Amino acid sequence: xxxxxxxxxxxxxxxxxxxxxxxxxxxxxxxxxxxxxxxxxxxxxxxxxxxxxxxxxxxxxxxxxxxxxxxxxxxxxxxxxxxxxxxxxxxxxxxxxxxxxxxxxxxxxxxxxxxxxxxxxxxxxxxxxxxxxxxxxxxxxxxxxxxxxxxxxxxxxxxxxxxxxxxxxxxxxxxxxxxxxxxxxxxxxxxxxxxxxxxxxxxxxxx
Numbered sequence: 320x321x322x323x324x325x326x327x328x329x330x331x332x333x334x335x336x337x338x339x340x341x342x343x344x345x346x347x348x349x350x351x352x353x354x355x356x357x358x359x360x361x362x363x364x365x366x367x368x369x370x371x372x373x374x375x376x377x378x379x380x381x382x383x384x385x386x387x388x389x390x391x392x393x394x395x396x397x398x399x400x401x402x403x404x405x406x407x408x409x410x411x412x413x414x415x416x417x418x419x420x421x422x423x424x425x426x427x428x429x430x431x432x433x434x435x436x437x438x439x440x441x442x443x444x445x446x447x448x449x450x451x452x453x454x455x456x457x458x459x460x461x462x463x464x465x466x467x468x469x470x471x472x473x474x475x476x477x478x479x480x481x482x483x484x485x486x487x488x489x490x491x492x493x494x495x496x497x498x499x500x501x502x503x504x505x506x507x508x509x510x511x512x513x514x515x516x517x518x519x520x521x522x523x524x525x526x
Contacts, residue, residue: 350420352396360402411476425454459513466490
């Protein structure tokens, strides 16, 4: 169900989902730029993208899709891997950064839930629950190795140049491939596997 329908039917739940979702996507993109900056690429910083200001990150179509169908995206943070000395290392670390950021947010949300032990039916408990689940799903989704998702770029950091070229040729069509696979439910088993792995890793880190 799109967020627009949720806003009409349940405004409280809408707020509890929309705000964590918005900033989870922003922090995902921000992490890419921050790691690239630390590795020697100033592109994101020079373009004013190392900020939490939503207006710097929101994509009009991605935001509209988010409200209409519950699936959306932010503008990718610009990265120039040519500014990074070790290309493969830069590709892997910069691409992993957004996924790691989402896992870290989910971990913090679950940890706070355990420490604070809020009333299960209260706003705090629901907000922490939705924040954790949203970020686990975002991390799992982005691990899928189909361009332009981060998983494909992480994979490109390990494979031969010939395979890198083959994956890059898919990128112009990747969005349509992903939408089609999502529509037919073909990605559901993959996302479930990645969600299970991420949930297990978070559980291992919790006290």
